[in-house]
Amino acid sequence: MPAPLLWIVVLLLILTSVGLLVSREWRWSIALLAGQYFAAFWLVSLHWPLTMAAAKLITGWMAAAALGMTQINMNQYQTGETSWPQGRVFRLFSAGLVLLAVFAVSRSVTGWLPGANLSVVSGSLILISLGLLHLGMTANPLRVTLGLLTVLLGFETLYATVENSILVAGLLSTITLGLALAGSYLVALASAEDSA
Amino acid sequence: MTAPIVWIGLPLVLAALLFILPRERLISYLGTLFALGLAITAYWIPPGTAQRIGSISLRIEPSLSLFGRQLSLDAGDQTLLILVYGMAAFWFFGTLAAGQARQVVSLGLAVIALLVASLAVRPFLYAALLVEMAVLVSVPLLAPPGSRPGRGLLRFLIYQTFAMPFILLAGFLLSGVEAGPSDVAQVVQAGILLLLGFAFLLAVFPLNTWIPLLAEEASPYAVGFLLTMLPTFGLVLALNFIDRFSWLRDSAQLPSILQTAGILTLVTAGIWAAFQRHLGRIAAYAIIAETGVSLLAMSLPDRQIGLQILFFLFIPRALALGVWTMSISILQSRAGDLRFAALQGLARQYPLASAGVVFANLALAGTPLLAVFPVRQTLWENLAVQSLPLALWFGLASLGLWVIALRSLAVLTMFSEKTEWVSRETWPQRILLGIGLLGLFLSGIFPQWAQPLLANLPAMFDYLGK
Numbered sequence: 083m084p085a086p087l088l089w090i091v092v093l094l095l096i097l098t099s100v101g102l103l104v105s106r107e108w109r110w111s112i113a114l115l116a117g118q119y120f121a122a123f124w125l126v127s128l129h130w131p132l133t134m135a136a137a138k139l140i141t142g143w144m145a146a147a148a149l150g151m152t153q154i155n156m157n158q159y160q161t162g163e164t165s166w167p168q169g170r171v172f173r174l175f176s177a178g179l180v181l182l183a184v185f186a187v188s189r190s191v192t193g194w195l196p197g198a199n200l201s202v203v204s205g206s207l208i209l210i211s212l213g214l215l216h217l218g219m220t221a222n223p224l225r226v227t228l229g230l231l232t233v234l235l236g237f238e239t240l241y242a243t244v245e246n247s248i249l250v251a252g253l254l255s256t257i258t259l260g261l262a263l264a265g266s267y268l269v270a271l272a273s274a275e276d277s278a
Numbered sequence: 279m280t281a282p283i284v285w286i287g288l289p290l291v292l293a294a295l296l297f298i299l300p301r302e303r304l305i306s307y308l309g310t311l312f313a314l315g316l317a318i319t320a321y322w323i324p325p326g327t328a329q330r331i332g333s334i335s336l337r338i339e340p341s342l343s344l345f346g347r348q349l350s351l352d353a354g355d356q357t358l359l360i361l362v363y364g365m366a367a368f369w370f371f372g373t374l375a376a377g378q379a380r381q382v383v384s385l386g387l388a389v390i391a392l393l394v395a396s397l398a399v400r401p402f403l404y405a406a407l408l409v410e411m412a413v414l415v416s417v418p419l420l421a422p423p424g425s426r427p428g429r430g431l432l433r434f435l436i437y438q439t440f441a442m443p444f445i446l447l448a449g450f451l452l453s454g455v456e457a458g459p460s461d462v463a464q465v466v467q468a469g470i471l472l473l474l475g476f477a478f479l480l481a482v483f484p485l486n487t488w489i490p491l492l493a494e495e496a497s498p499y500a501v502g503f504l505l506t507m508l509p510t511f512g513l514v515l516a517l518n519f520i521d522r523f524s525w526l527r528d529s530a531q532l533p534s535i536l537q538t539a540g541i542l543t544l545v546t547a548g549i550w551a552a553f554q555r556h557l558g559r560i561a562a563y564a565i566i567a568e569t570g571v572s573l574l575a576m577s578l579p580d581r582q583i584g585l586q587i588l589f590f591l592f593i594p595r596a597l598a599l600g601v602w603t604m605s606i607s608i609l610q611s612r613a614g615d616l617r618f619a620a621l622q623g624l625a626r627q628y629p630l631a632s633a634g635v636v637f638a639n640l641a642l643a644g645t646p647l648l649a650v651f652p653v654r655q656t657l658w659e660n661l662a663v664q665s666l667p668l669a670l671w672f673g674l675a676s677l678g679l680w681v682i683a684l685r686s687l688a689v690l691t692m693f694s695e696k697t698e699w700v701s702r703e704t705w706p707q708r709i710l711l712g713i714g715l716l717g718l719f720l721s722g723i724f725p726q727w728a729q730p731l732l733a734n735l736p737a738m739f740d741y742l743g744k
Contacts (some may be wrong), residue, residue, distance in 0.1 A: 194451070194467060217436055226432050230439055237443040244450050249345040253407040257442075260414035264435065267418060268427040275426040 083128060088201035094121040095205045099212040100177045102228055103219075104170050111228055112150040116143055122209070122235050125202045126242045134251050138238065141255040145231060145262030149224065152266035156273040173219070180211045198243040209236025223272050227265025234258060281325035281351035282342040282398055285316060285359055289391035296384035306373045309383035313367035313390075320359035325351045348400040354738040355397065357731060358514065362507075365596045366390050369503045372600055372714075375707040376499035376607040378422065385419040386503055388412075393511040402518050403449030406442040409479065409511065413438040416504050420496040430491030437478050437488055438508075444475030452523055465525065472519065472526075473535065479512045482573070483543040486566050490554075493562035498610065501558070502603030505565045506596050513572050513588065514738075520576075521739040536577035541671050544570025548675025551682045557606045557616040557635065560682050561599070564642045567675060568595055571657065574672070578660050581742060587657050589735040593728050594649030594721050598641040601714035605634030608707055618685075623693030627702045630711040632690040636683055641718050643679035649718045652725040 098118040105111050119142025127135035188204040195203065213232030220226055238254050292312055296305050323329045326340035341350040351359065369386065373379040389412045396408035417435060421427045451468035455461065477485050493501050520526050544567050551563035572591065578584035606616060608631040613620040625632035637648065644654035654676075662669035703711065721727070736743035 194464075221429055221432060223427055223432065226436065230436060234439070234443070237447075241443075241446060241450075245446075247345075247347065249347040250404060250407065252345060253404065253411070257407065257410050257414065260411060261439070264414050264417040268421065268431070271421055271423070271425065271427050274424075 083124065085201065088125070088128075088199065091121050091124045092201050092205045092208065095208050096181065099209055099232055100174070102232065103173050103177055103212060103216050108153045108224065109150075111224070112146050112153070115149070115228060115231065116146040118209070118232065118235060119143060119146070122205070122239050125205050125239050128199060128202060129197075129242045130246055130251070134246070134248070135242075137251065137255060138242075141258050142231075142235065145258050148259070148262045148266050149227060149269070152269050153224070156270065176215055176219075177212060180215050181208065184208050184211050195240070195243050198240075202239060202243055206236045206240035209233070209239065211236075223265060223268035227261065227268070230261055230265075231258065234261065280339040280342040281355075282349035282395070284319065284338060285351060285363075286349065286391045286395045286398065289313075289316065289387045289394075293384045293388035293391065296387065297380065302377070302379040303374065305383050306370060306379040309370040309373075309379070309387060310367050313363045313370055313387070317360045317363035317367060320356055320363065324353045324356040325359075326353050347404070349395060349398040350400050351394070351398045357735045358397070358738055359394070360731065361592060361735070362390060362394065362510070365506070365510075365593075368596065369506070369600055372499065372604050372710060375704075375710040376497075376604045377611070378497050378500060378607075381419045381422050381497075382500055382503055385415055386507075388415050389419065389504070390507060393507060396511060397514060397518075401449075402515075402522065403446065403453070405515050405518070406445035406449075406475070406479075409508075409515070410439060410442040412508070412511075416508075419500050419504065420492065422497070425496075428491065428495035430488050430493070430495045433488035434492050437481070437485055441475050441479035444471050444478065448472035448475055452519075452526075455523070455525060469526075469529075476512070476516050477539070480509055480516070480569050480573075481566065482539050482569065483546050483566075486543070486547075486569075489566055490559045490562040493558035494556060494616075498558050498561060498603040498606040498616070502561065502565075502599045505562075506599050509565075509569055509572070510592060513576075517576070517585075517588075517739060517742060521742045524741075527741060533577045533579065536573050537668070540570045540573030540577055541668060542570070543567070543573065544675045545671050548678035550678075552678040552685075554682060555618045557609065557618075557621065557686065560639065560686065561602050561606060564602075564639065564679060565599065567679065568642065570675070571654065574661065575657055578657075579664065580660070582736070583656075583660060585736045585742060586732075587653055587660075589732045590653045590725070590728065591650065593732070594641065594653065594718075594725075597649055597714065597717050597721060598638045601634045601711065601718060602638030602642075604707075604714065605631040605638065605711065608703060608711075609635070612702065618689045621689055623690070623697060625690040626693050626697045626699050629699065629701055630703055630708055630715070632687075633715060634711050635690065636687045637715055637718055639679065639683035639686060641722070643683055644676050645680070645683075647719060647722050649721040651722050 098114045101114045102111055119139055123135050123139035126138055184207045188200060188207055192198050192200050192203045209232050213229050213236060216229035296309055299305050323336055323338055325338050328335050328337040340352040341348050370383045373382050392408050392412035396405040399405055399408060420431055448468050448471035451464055455465050455468050481489055547563045547566035547570060551560055554560045572588055575584045575587040609621060609624055609628055610616055641648035641650050644651050658669060658672055661672055
């Protein structure tokens with residue numbers, strides 16, 4: 083894949099992960115999560131065979147579908163935060179700072195991983211750091227799950243540059259699905275308790 | 279038949295079957311018998327060894343190929359299998375008194391199977407993936423239907439999930455270091471990632487805030503079970519890393535890092551425990567303190583003694599935590615709340631459960647004549663030889679656990695003179711608590727009884743055990 087296209091994929095990752103951080107409507111969040119997996123698929127396909135990378139994409143979409151199905155059945159459940167900070171400007175500002183830090187360290191991290199491409203490392207670190215930021219700002223089961231899936235996707239993209247075992251790919255996919263199911267379960271529990 | 283099918287596949291299948299059984303007591307009995315059966319099988323037919331019964335020769339093959347990788351349990355893992363499934367049988371039997379058999383037995387069996395798989399997978403660097411799967415399975419164990427997921431559970435999920443990427447990346451860097459250990463920068467990077475991974479996995483200070491929160495929100499018995507099993511496997515996984523990589527094994531810095539992490543975890547938990555007013559949180563701090571004790575044992579300069587101490591702690595710790603959390607569950611079912619204010623004077627209605635709370639707490643504080651004391655005393659002596667201030671800090675942490683045991687005793691016995699002694703525990707609860715309390719004293723007075731079982735445990739490591 084040509085380098086400019088790779089950077090477009092990285093830009094897509096920035097848009098989806100910042101969007102996840104800022105959005106309050108669950109439908110947008112699920113759509114952004116699916117978009118995130120689509121963008122990560124192009125980066126992973128640089129190091130993995132297309133079929134394995136596609137398996138990762140489909141697993142991610144299944145995870146998003148599982149979370150979406152749970153939300154559809156309990157659409158009265160709010161995903162907003164009740165605690166500070168809620169403001170979109172604050173979140174955008176934090177995301178900007180995190181992105182600056184990521185671009186500052188990406189080149190040195192690329193040196194740690196033989197064969198890794200700078201755009202792949204940047205994309206992975208963007209997902210990991212914005213996922214962490216997301217986790218630091220929420221105690222909502224759906225948002226925690228989205229944050230964890232984002233961090234995990236970033237790690238998987240990075241790890242794909244050094245490991246291409248089928249067993250590892252299978253286990254990581256199982257974990258992605260398991261995390262989505264655990265998250266759906268927690269969302270359903272919280273929602274049932276709220277409506278009781 | 280292969281060992282991974284027997285000790286990983288069958289428990290996973292049975293876990294699914296047990297989950298759909300209608301009666302909780304039946305689940306308890308079947309789960310206990312099955313776990314006991316697996317422990318006995320491991321004792322009787324070690325993986326990879328033939329056993330003759332009359333004209334029939336039984337042999338369980340040690341390895342199973344899966345997607346180009348291997349799951350392997352050999353004769354060196356025999357003791358660990360006996361220990362783990364024996365401990366599981368004990369915890370599952372306890373659900374007769376503590377309740378929640380559907381969660382603890384069926385999901386617990388799946389958790390244990392996945393943790394055993396984490397020890398069996400080759401290359402062992404992938405173990406972190408299986409540990410993470412066990413963590414995901416334990417979510418419904420900690421939050422059964424009808425409960426509300428709190429911050430403790432969410433933090434548990436986040437912190438335990440963070441461990442996996444760090445350990446996997448460290449594993450990759452470590453394999454590079456193994457090829458050419460002269461690259462100091464890579465050694466440092468791998469070391470930092472590995473330390474962070476295990477700090478998250480073992481809930482080392484200050485990454486353990488989720489444990490007291492979780493103990494407040496979730497069923498004490500389920501939390502006790504999970505926090506006995508996860509750290510046990512986490513420690514064995516950490517030892518696997520140390521055993522596998524020679525530069526890590528021979529590192530001069532590793533003992534001091536383990537010592538610092540261990541003493542910080544132990545002292546903070548011991549001191550904070552003394553100021554708690556919630557029985558669940560007290561047990562949680564005792565569990566954190568035990569992780570500190572294990573890290574201190576691993577830091578001892580004489581590695582053989584350290585390993586013996588670490589492994590000899592497994593059985594009395596599981597026994598004490600089992601009795602403690604079972605007792606807390608019984609008190610919770612009566613009082614509805616585990617705050618001191620709600621528990622005042624319950625000793626006259628629940629004498630055995632109250633005794634269980636106090637004696638198990640005292641046992642984990644290292645009180646003479648109780649389980650844990652002989653091993654803890656040995657560790658304390660070894661620390662004192664190494665450094666007196668270290669031994670003093672160790673004593674201070676034990677004192678914190680002692681103080682809270684006495685405070686719990688004071689609260690539970692705070693009744694008016696006219697209150698009558700009426701034991702409201704059910705017969706299964708009385709029997710199980712009675713056996714548990716007897717076990718606490720017997721394993722304190724006769725610690726050598728576990729010697730034949732545990733003496734071989736270090737043999738599972740290629741270098742550390744020699």
